[in-house]
Every structure is written in structure tokens, then in C-alpha cells.
Amino acid sequence: MENALSARELYDRLQRGESLTVLDVRNRDEYETWHIDAENTAQTPYAEFMSAKVKDGIPDLADSLNLEEPVVAVCPRGEASDQVAEMLRESGIDARNLADGMDGWARVYVARELPTESEGDETVLQYERPSSGCLSYLVVSGGEAAVIDPLRAFADRYAEDACEFGAELKYAIDTHVHADHVSGLREVADATDAEAVLPEGARHRGLSFDAKLVVGDELAVGGLTLVAIHAPGHTSEMTLFRVGNTLFSADTLFLDGIGRPDLERETRRVSQRASGEGETESPSGETASNDPRPASDGANELAADLHETLHERVLTLPDETLVAPGHVHAETPRREDGTFTAQLDSVRESVPLLSLDREEFVARVADDLPPRPANYEDIVAVNLGEKSVDGETAFELELGPNNCAVQ
Template identity: 30%
Template sequence: MADTITSTELFREIQAGTVTEILDVRSTDDFRAGKVEGPRPVPTRHVPVYRVMEELEEQAAATREGAVIVCGQGNGSELVAEEFEALGVRTRSLAGGTDAWNRLLVPVEITGLPGDVRVWQFQRPAKACLSYLVGVPGGNAVIVDPTRSPDAYLELAQVHDMAVTHVVDTHVHADHISGGPAVAARLGAEYHLPPEDAGGIVPFPNRPLKDGDQLDLGSAMVRAMTMHLPGHTPGTTALLVSETVLLVGDTVFVRGLGRPDLTGQAEELARDLFRSVHERLRPLDPRTIIAPAHWSTSEEINADGLVTTTLEEVFTATLLNERAIERFVEQIVSSLPAAPQAYDTIRRVNAGQITPGDDEIEVLDVGRNQCAASTSLTATS
């Protein structure tokens, strides 16, 4: 029987730089839809399984010792690994395949915060998405921008004796299916979603947050800045934790800004984004930690394994120092790549406007996010 490796183990080995190679044996379409990528670049080859089986000796000879073989559910990759082992090449099969990789959530704590509050950033490498658990051990907790698989948040909350009382989606997401309404209903927690992003009507229990609202976590508070950071969407919500960490959704990233076109209002929302940046973010303490909802490349992951930056670093970007709104709008709108076709459908699912079947949801929830307007903001000298 071939050796196997779990998704978590693969993530840690990619992080440590010890993965010699990934050999993806899925179909060409599936490979293009979403590759196995982690916190560091890793050599990757794609050879469909039928070709591997037709060219066993050649493909085995071309594969590095200790490589990880990847398929959709883990069956094809295990077969390939067994055949390679018979030829004297030791490889490992990814257990559960890309299905398991797509569900992987890796918690990394943002440390050094004042008081009792603790913040964990959950990284979903398959989509380069970020979600958060914010809470006080022995008190309450809030989940922010959850995926469809909530067990990782709930297990960590249980370890620290925290009751999840609030679930927040910073905006109606277009790149992945939210687990917010479902996990809130499961826990009996309050759910919060900006109604502007859903056309003004949210068809499930929802309490919109107002600017200045506080979410009680016990000995600490989370101050909500709602409907004052529009730009990526009309109603984007940001949560300021202990005046130190800003969970900013898709407003700004480590290297970029949230694209304003996914609701069909590119120029209008680009103007809102300009105002959000200069009127709401610039006055904050420059040491404020910016914790976004996505990353674009592994270069955005810092030495602590976190996708974070500071407000001071954000404002070293040339584009964010552009004070002329017309020039800012022109640069943002002209940088926009075409949005994936599925994004409109995903938005409608997350807004509760349509309810597709489980198979369609699985398809929609695959592939890296493309929510940034620009990932090449240059720093001023």
C-alpha cells in the first residue's frame, strides 16, 4: 500500500519547504479550475492519470523521490503511488484528494494583542481565503467570514471555553459559498450581513450592524464599522478589535484593493472605495493591524505565517496616496481583470436569492479567489 499524506500535513510541509514536487493527475479542466497551492511556491507537474498509466516507467523516472500525488478524491493518486513504488520510486498520495484540500482550514493566531481578546486567522489555501475567530477565553466569540465547513472554528472555540454568539459576513461574497447563515442557525447565534449587498432584503434571520455597534465578548468589545467601508461592495462591514486589529473584508489587501465591479457598479463603488480609504482608514492609528479576507500570492504571507499588514504599510502604496479621486477611479477601473462567470451566481447564493443543489455548490466553491482590483501596488520611495 502506498504512503499517504493528509491535507494538514501537506500544508505544513509546503510551509517548511520540504515538498519536493506535486504531481497532479486530475483532468486538465479540473487542474485549471484549482491547483494545490500553499504558503510557499512548490514545483508542480500536471499529467492526467490516463497518461501516467500509459507511460508508467517514463513518468516514474520523471517524478522526484517523496513527491505528493494528487487527484480528486485520493483513489487515482493512490493507484499511481502504488505503481511508482513497484518501480522503486517512493511517493505519497494526498488522502481525500483535492476534495479534502478544498475544505482545509489552518488557524494562525494574531498575537501580542492587548487585554484578554484573542484573534485567530483561518487560512483556506485552496481558495486563498481568510476567515477569523475572535473571542475571550471563558467568554464569548464571533466568527467572521466563515466557510461552509465550520467545525474548525467550533473546535477551537470549545478548546478555549468560548461561546460563539455572533457570526458576521463582512459582505456578500462572490468568490466562495458562505457558511454564515447555516452556522448561526446551528448555534442559535446572531447573524450579521449588510442588507445593501443583498438588494436590501435578506431572506434569513439577520441583524444588520450599525456604525459603532459593539459585540460583547466578555471583557473585550469589537467595534463595528458598518456601511462606512463601501467600495468592494455597497455595504461592506469592518470590525475593529480592541482598537488594534481591523478585520477589513475585501476593502484592502496586503498588496491590493478590493475590486469594485462585482455588483455592476465599478465607477460608483471605486469612488466609495476612495472615500473609505481616505475618510475612514487614514485617520486610524497607523499601527492598526489590517487583517483582510483574502490573499493573492504566497509572498503576502509574512514571517509569522499570517496574511496581515499595518495601516502604515498600506499607505506606502503609490495608488493609495493618489489624492485626486478621478485619477484613483481611472487607475482602479482600468486595472480590473474579467470576473469569473460563476461570481454572480455565488453572490446570489450568499444573498439567499437562489438555493442550488449540493453538487452545484461543490462546483461553485472551487478555485482561488479573484477579488483584488490590483495586486501590484508599488511603494513610494
């Protein structure tokens, strides 16, 4: 559409640093929960524009917002914002609508090649989902490939990209049972010859589908070896993978923070579900736990595990280790090549929490936590195979910020 901008076009313009204003016409609470991060943003509900139109007051409303042109209007699905963009154009303002709105923004998925130390045919791609900050990886070597932490919304992308490098997927790997997004592990495995791989501890979390379970194992991908490192903390089963000098640090160590320790449901709750003990039927017909303990129970213990993991298994790696994390946020810096990576010695300096002793670390990490990801318990249930949802429901479950980090 002539007066519409695709989500990918908006992403590219923001990355190039072009001047524009992202005008969000959703309600304030929707905006504050989740929005597009841009240097110039404005937020005014659609209803205010409709009221101003009745009074011929669109020019005055636009002036009050100090909009820098061009303006890109945003709403959930691109319908209300299309009307706002038209009102602004009628007032002489260069305005476009974001096609498909925030739903379209959530479908942007960008791949960049990571720097590697090898001169062979090895390639590592980093996938960025800017709407949530989720990062996934494709490791390619010798006609074989492995995808690490695949997203269900983009399950068909990984095999296609591997094919571009003349490779077939051998493994689909989850570093842990995710709580912020729906995993594409089974969808990738079902659509290809790839073997689904999860940490051994996922069995004790309530895993209900067949997968290769690893702990401290090595997985061969062409001429490369993925070395599994058990790294409890964000979750009890968390497992990192190292290949050459690159560490896929998942939700254990970010470039400017660490993973939160309070998103794992208690083993007791999982076993109760299996036995039917402590559950009632909800109005929707699904079971709900009667366990009165908050989901953050066990956070202190996991925080202590995370401190040990970081100081005994991660920070002891060579300083030149390239950290490739599982998440970023709006302020996370990029390398000059556009990737979200950094050497371990640089990350050590960028994350103040790493300098705390065990007691201070546990108190800070377990007690000062941001809001949990939306629908995280449902997402965990889907990723364990306890609950089945269709693709559209899965997409809607994970909309919004991931909130997996402590900084």
C-alpha cells in the first residue's frame, strides 16, 4: 500500500538512524507494557484523534505532540492507525501506517552472520526478533546444521537458511524450557530430519515428548563440536553450548545483565499435575494448581546456583570468548557488524552483578525482579508438551516484552 510501511521497512529505517516519529495510538497501558523503541516516539489514543476530528482539531493535536516527520502510526493490527495516518495526511503531515501494526512488528526476524575464528566452511547466524529481544542461532558446518533456541513463529526459516548454505538440519536444540516464547523445537524436528535436543533436567520439569536429553555432552555438527555446559540458575536444567571460541550463553549471561531465577515452576507442582493432587477445574475446563506458594519459590536457591555457574563455569572461560546471548533489550549495544555479541572480558566489565559476592548476589537477583513475562506459565506448559495450542494462539501467547533479565 502506498501510504503503508511494512514492519521490516520500519526496522531498517530505525537501524539506519533515519529521523521519524513512531506514533502509537493504542491505550496508554498497552503502550507502557510493550511498544516499539525508537528515538522519537509519541503516544496518543485513537479515541483522542477521533474526538479531535469531530472538532476539526487534528492540526492542533498534532502540533501538541511535536511530531517529527515522517510519522509512522501504530496500533495492534494496523486498522485504527491507518485512519489516524489518513487524518494526519489531510492536515498536511507526512504520515504512514504501520502495516499489520504490532502483530506485524512481532513477525520481523533478522539474521546476521557472527564473526568466527575458523577459515573453513563454518557459519554461525544470529537471529534477532526485535519485538521481544529474543535471539536464536544457526550453526552450519560440513553440510550439517543445528539451530539453537528456535522460535515456533519462525520454525520454517531455519531449514530454509541451512539449505542456502548447502546444509541440512541435524539438531534442533533448546538450552532450557523457555518461559517467554513458544519454542519451535518440535515443529522444526517434525518438518525436517533434525533431532530434538533438550537438557536432561527437562525430564524432571515434566517433559512429555520424546527428545534427545543431554548434560555435559558433545554434539558433532559437520566439522564442529558443540560442547554442552550444565549451567543451573535461570532454570535448574539450563545448558549452555560452546563451539570454538563462541559461547551461546542463552539466559544465563547477557551482554548487560543476567537471567532471572524465578520463572521455573516447582517440581512439586508438576508432580501434582500428573497425579491430579492439588488441582481444580477452571471455568475454561483446564486444571489449575491449588498450590498456594508463589511461582518465585525457589528463586533464592536458583540465584545461588546461578552465582556458582557464572563464577565457576562461565567467567573462567578465556577472556576472548565471544558471548552470544539469548536475549537483548532496547539499550543493549551492538557490535559494528550489527550483531549482539561481545568478548567475555568486556561483558565482565559491563555487568556489575558479576562483582557481587554470593550473599549480595542472591539478595539482589532474587528480590529485585521485574514483572514476569505475560502468560509465562502457559508458555512453559506448551514447551513441556503438557498443553497443545495452534499457531495463532502460540503467537498471541508470547506477544509483549520477555522480561527475562536482571540488570
